[in-house]
Amino acid sequence: MGPSSQIDPTGSATAGRELPPQAADIAAELAGFRREMLRFATLHLRDQASAEDAVQEAMLAALQGADRFGERARLKTWIFAILRNKIVDIIRRRVREPAYEDPLNEIDEADFDPLFQGNGHWQRDTRPSDWGNPERSFENRSFWAVFDACMNRLPPGTARVFMMREMLGLETDEICAELSMSSNNCWVVLHRARMGLRLCLDQRWFAGSGGQAA
């Protein structure tokens, strides 16, 4: 029998590891990022408690690695990179939980059939219409409220795959590996997410007066 719960004195799992002297210098600055980090993490994890965990873990990792951080000007980029990794860690853990649902089963391909005629071409009234200069909506707060609402209407697993791709900027290979999905299934889920998000924005923003006014 080997040692069971012996902790390696140099091991990184030890709680209360000493912080490098540089930590004190950047702690106050990091605290200033806290609220926005929390918002960013909540956006991805959709759960306040998990978001708090991610921010907490990122802050701690940053302080512990403070001696390796050279350029003060890049502090923001650095802390958000750490936060992204922590978010991916949490998503990876969730995938292993028994309650996890395969995103592929969340949206039925047939849900989008009413958009198309029998021959696979757009129906007359569902053919994508002109959105004008949609980038102008970026300056409109109401647009972002609708955008969030549309994102929240996507089933959770589908939204997660989409956000890993478009907001965390992961390649599909990485997403497939993290979520144990085939590439093809990953592409299918992304396609359904985009289809759903486009349709929601079309109906709730661009077709309404909001789009015209923007």
Add this chain to the structure above:
Amino acid sequence: MMNCKQATRLMSEEMDRDLSAGDRLGLRLHTLLCSGCARYREQMTFLRQACRQQVAAAETVAGDEAAAPASPPPSDPPPA
């Protein structure tokens, strides 16, 4: 000739992987002839822009707040 349903699938996939030469050509022909799919493609690009914009906004506001004076000192101890 591909139909619109197939074209939408490829227009999503081209954002995630390199399409085959045949698919690229087929899609180009289709979007030349189909204004609905041409718009769909622009709207896919817009979705990507919107996501990047949202991430950039979160990070920019973070930077602005850090520059503001009198931010409180960190008070949360790490979890035991």
